[in-house]
Amino acid sequence: MFAFTPAFEAPTGSPIRELFKYLAQPGMISFAGGYPATDLFDREGLDAAAARASQQTTACLQYGPTDGLAVLKDQLASLMTRRGTPCAAQDLLVTTGSQQGFDLLLRVMVAAGDVVLVEQPAYPATLQALKLQGADVVTLPVDHDGLDVATLAALLDAGTLPRVPKLLYTVPTFANPTGATLSLERRKALLELAARYRFLIVEDDPYGDLRFDGAALPSLLALSDQVPGSRDWVVHFSSLSKIVAPGLRVGWMIAHAEILRRCVVAKQTVDLCSSPWTQAIAAEYLAQGSLERHLPRIVDAYARKCRALCDALETQMPEHVAFHRPAGGMFVWARLKSDENAADYLRACIEKNVMFVPGAAFYKDKVDPAALRLSFAAPGVEEIEVGVGRMGAAMG
Numbered sequence: 286m287f288a289f290t291p292a293f294e295a296p297t298g299s300p301i302r303e304l305f306k307y308l309a310q311p312g313m314i315s316f317a318g319g320y321p322a323t324d325l326f327d328r329e330g331l332d333a334a335a336a337r338a339s340q341q342t343t344a345c346l347q348y349g350p351t352d353g354l355a356v357l358k359d360q361l362a363s364l365m366t367r368r369g370t371p372c373a374a375q376d377l378l379v380t381t382g383s384q385q386g387f388d389l390l391l392r393v394m395v396a397a398g399d400v401v402l403v404e405q406p407a408y409p410a411t412l413q414a415l416k417l418q419g420a421d422v423v424t425l426p427v428d429h430d431g432l433d434v435a436t437l438a439a440l441l442d443a444g445t446l447p448r449v450p451k452l453l454y455t456v457p458t459f460a461n462p463t464g465a466t467l468s469l470e471r472r473k474a475l476l477e478l479a480a481r482y483r484f485l486i487v488e489d490d491p492y493g494d495l496r497f498d499g500a501a502l503p504s505l506l507a508l509s510d511q512v513p514g515s516r517d518w519v520v521h522f523s524s525l526s527k528i529v530a531p532g533l534r535v536g537w538m539i540a541h542a543e544i545l546r547r548c549v550v551a552k553q554t555v556d557l558c559s560s561p562w563t564q565a566i567a568a569e570y571l572a573q574g575s576l577e578r579h580l581p582r583i584v585d586a587y588a589r590k591c592r593a594l595c596d597a598l599e600t601q602m603p604e605h606v607a608f609h610r611p612a613g614g615m616f617v618w619a620r621l622k623s624d625e626n627a628a629d630y631l632r633a634c635i636e637k638n639v640m641f642v643p644g645a646a647f648y649k650d651k652v653d654p655a656a657l658r659l660s661f662a663a664p665g666v667e668e669i670e671v672g673v674g675r676m677g678a679a680m681g
């Protein structure tokens with residue numbers, strides 16, 4: 286009846302959100318969502334920040350600048366500097382979650398048919414955004430050290446891609462869904478390839494601060510200063526969603542000034558500006574040093590939860606699942622050793638009141654039907670142990 290655009294004639298919604306209906310099942314233990322733990326939100330710090338923000342009536346109740354409130358941009362630039370990437374407020378655009386940043390970038394950079402490289406398995410919202418944009422998505426394999434950069438190099442050197450890629454999307458630190466972190470050598474090699482073949486690396490980094498094991502690695506953005514010619518080819522996204530609260534919807538992007546300027550124009554038509562109210566709260570929260578004070582509590586809790594999940598899988602289901610312990614983030618990527626279809630197994634699990642996301646949601650092609658993603662962030666340690674017990678029982 287209606288004349289929709291081709292991309293929206295028969296769109297498919299998020300496969301993860303489809304699972305949400307089961308969350309209402311009484312007693313359900315969920316390893317499914319990538320939601321932070323509600324009890325780890327810094328209510329006190331955020332309430333104090335909100336009280337201070339509300340004093341600034343004009344700044345936070347009026348429309349704000351499209352590129353973000355100056356006070357927040359200053360705080361985010363300091364946060365990036367503390368993370369090892371010195372950056373100035375003007376290098377950065379505040380977005381309504383980092384999800385919006387990716388959408389803006391696609392509007393500005395990617396036309397239908399453009400080749401975009403994506404690590405696989407990948408964050409489903411990225412795959413969905415690329416599909417809606419009509420990009421020609423080429424998937425690249427990953428292993429425990431993240432994106433297989435050697436395979437990418439071979440592909441580029443052989444010139445077998447349909448066109449020169451416009452951009453490559455990666456979550457190099459504690460990836461969603463695999464939990465993998467790109468090694469230092471691969472980071473350097475990837476930057477060299479971007480400089481040589483002139484494609485943008487989109488570094489999506491919502492989880493980098495959630496490290497509970499091992500030493501921190503420099504972000505691709507930070508490292509780009511050491512790899513000649515690569516700095517202009519990195520677009521960096523980050524977010525307060527996983528380290529403060531997703532309800533703020535505060536993300537940001539850092540990119541070459543020519544890209545940023547165009548993203549600001551795109552944002553003008555999308556939402557005029559991100560909510561000045563939550564931006565002001567975020568700015569106050571950061572200015573008071575609350576993130577530094579609270580983050581160790583979150584990281585410590587996730588370390589315990591991750592250990593609980595991995596230990597329980599190892600002790601209760603050793604013959605059923607294989608997985609790799611992540612050093613941070615929110616996710617354990619696992620595989621059913623039987624090669625059984627994880628979607629069938631999920632149905633049995635839902636009957637036992639436990640759920641996860643079957644791996645198929647994270648693939649564009651070459652699906653591994655036996656893969657599954659378990660998030661340890663939201664449930665408590667005891668729930669995690671009970672949940673894995675139920676998963677074991679669902680094996681029959």
Ligand SMILES: Cc1ncc(COP(=O)(O)O)c(C=O)c1O
Pocket residue numbers: 319381382383384385408456461489491523524525526531535536
């Ligand atoms: C890899 C990745 N990128 C981006 C996002 C979205 O973050 P935001 O809340 O900042 O939009 C998520 C959320 O789960 C994510 O896992």
